[in-house]
Amino acid sequence: xxxxxxxxxxxxxxxxxxxxxDAYGINRGTILRMTEEVSDVANLGVQLAVVIGGGNIFRGxxxxxxxxxxxxxxxxxxxxxxxNALALQDALKHRGVDAxxxxxxxxxxxxEPYIRPKALRYLEEGKVVIFAAGTGNPFFTxxxxxxxxxxxxxxxxxxxxxxxxxxxxxxxxxxxxxxRYSRISFDEVIARRLEVMDATAFALCRDQKLPIxxxxxxxxxALARAVNGEDEGTLVHV
Ligand code: UDP
Numbered sequence: 001x002x003x004x005x006x007x008x009x010x011x012x013x014x015x016x017x018x019x020x021x022d023a024y025g026i027n028r029g030t031i032l033r034m035t036e037e038v039s040d041v042a043n044l045g046v047q048l049a050v051v052i053g054g055g056n057i058f059r060g061x062x063x064x065x066x067x068x069x070x071x072x073x074x075x076x077x078x079x080x081x082x083x084n085a086l087a088l089q090d091a092l093k094h095r096g097v098d099a100x101x102x103x104x105x106x107x108x109x110x111x112e113p114y115i116r117p118k119a120l121r122y123l124e125e126g127k128v129v130i131f132a133a134g135t136g137n138p139f140f141t142x143x144x145x146x147x148x149x150x151x152x153x154x155x156x157x158x159x160x161x162x163x164x165x166x167x168x169x170x171x172x173x174x175x176x177x178x179x180r181y182s183r184i185s186f187d188e189v190i191a192r193r194l195e196v197m198d199a200t201a202f203a204l205c206r207d208q209k210l211p212i213x214x215x216x217x218x219x220x221x222a223l224a225r226a227v228n229g230e231d232e233g234t235l236v237h238v
């Protein structure tokens with residue numbers, strides 16, 4: 001069976017993916033390289049919605065937030081995703097890709113609010129839409145925002161870019177016999193207790209029959225292969 005290119009995808013980029021080798025923040029070289037991959041895909045005519053994380057700047061559950069009120073820390077985490085979204089939009093602009101940021105929290109002087117019909121229109125016009133501020137609610141993650149926005153915009157798949165090139169039977173850093181799955185069902189992921197996304201995100205994707213492909217952000221051309229429906233990383237299917 002030949003691979004078929006997806007028409008509309010939701011790409012989840014973690015904040016950590018923007019750090020590169022740095023311990024914190026946004027690494028310019030990394031974001032430029034990542035943008036190259038994203039713009040290659042956008043130029044194929046694939047409709048691309050992006051949810052970006054914030055863990056490179058602030059994480060609500062991180063030690064740095066200890067002692068803080070959790071909801072307050074989470075709002076800080078969501079604000080961090082807005083910074084990343086702006087950096088990504090700017091880097092895409094430098095490559096000639098038109099991207100719009102929509103935020104789940106209202107910061108109207110900086111970014112427009114999340115409005116679903118407008119987001120759909122942008123996608124139809126070929127613009128990359130970057131969803132910032134997660135779900136807009138504390139106690140959630142940007143993985144859940146990816147599942148939610150993916151379902152809302154009718155994405156065919158959630159592409160989760162991580163530091164690992166897929167889902168393994170065990171932690172490949174600890175167990176040399178760990179095997180990478182090429183495909184695995186939602187039921188099997190649950191039965192084997194494999195951690196793909198947080199439980200809320202995973203449950204949403206499973207209920208909405210929204211497949212997930214986990215692949216490495218550090219592997220050149222991996223995003224394009226994932227968009228083309230090729231056997232890249234691991235596909236979690238219904
Ligand atoms: N966050 C939140 N609600 C959301 C999405 C994110 O409260 O809907 C906060 C939460 O504190 C989280 C931080 O924003 O730790 C950054 O998001 P996440 O950890 O998902 O980013 P990533 O791991 O992808 O970099």
